[in-house]
Amino acid sequence: MSEQNTHGDLSTLPWPDGWRWTPRRDRDYQAKAATGVRTVEVEFEGAREPALLLPMRSVPRWQGIVFTVAGVGLLATAVLIGVVSVATQTWTGIVGVLVIGGAGTVFGLGGLAGLRSRKEAVAGLLLSPSRLIFDGSVDRLAMSWNDVAGFRLYMIRYGFRVLFPMPWHNWLSIDARDPHAVLASAGHEAAARLARRLKGKSVVAVADNRMIMSPLVAYHTLRYYLENPADRRELAGAEAVNRVHKGLLL
Structure with missing residues (x-):
């Protein structure tokens, strides 16, 4: 089957509410199509089972190194400011210590997390x-289909407009019926407590630039198998891969 026939129907998938559409973003999504979609074996609770992979980019090690170095640098700066503030009794410097120290901690922990990427990780959304x-290459979160409440789509802008338009990304969040139970069962106790306090439903959020395939195709694939439980048996073999490549997701 030719590449054109394989991906031909993907261009007809409707753009969902919540995501920002631009001609450039649409072309980018169409170019990615169903790139990398395949069946893989995943291990869960000591057993292996086949699953459909909607691939994402792994966290690169260089990024982890950069974030770790930046975190150490910020923490060292915070310590230096603290020492100078104490020596000169300039207590206003303590504010800088707290701000810079907090930023250094976030950068450092984020960098270390990137360096802890699991060797067996297959980054992406895996549908069995x-x-x-959800396998983010650092850790993994699994939930039964019955636990999935739905998907939320939204757009987030970053930074401040100065000379150029602010960068933005379309995001996809997976909502759980009981996010506290899902997160706690996966060992994410802190996140589970936060979810309970904030009364939020989302347990996973993925930006469109993290996806190797078209985020639009990924969304419609998730939606299709959530709404059509009888067809989930396809996820164990080539039927699901063929369905995604042909765009039979409506």
Whole structure:
């Protein structure tokens, strides 16, 4: 089957509410199409099962190194400011210590997390007949299809407009019926407590630039198998891969 026939129907998938559409973003999504979509074996609770992979980019090690170095640098700066503030009794410097120290901690922990990427990780959203798994290469979160409440789509802008338009990304969040239970069962106790306090439903959020394939195709694939439980048996083999490549997701 030719590449054109394989991906031909993907261009007809409707753009969902919540995401920002631009001609350039649309072309980017169409160019990615169903790149990298395939069946893989995943291990869960000691057993292996086939699953459909909607691939994402892994966290690169160089990024982890850069963030770690930046974190150490910021923490060292905070310590230096603290020492100078104490020596000169300039207590206003303590504010700088707290701000810079906090930023250094965030950068450092983020960098270390990137360096801890699991060797067996297959970064992406993995859809098996029984569950939906998010593998971010650092850690993994699994939930049964019955636990999935739905998906939320939204756009986030970053930074401040000065000379150029602010960068932005379309995001996809996976909502759980009981996010506290899903996060706690995966060992994310702190996130589970935060979810309970904020009364939020989202347990996973993915930006469009993280996806190797078209985020639009990924969304419609997730939506299709959530709404059509009888077809989830396809996720164990080539039927699901063919469905995605042909765009039979409506």
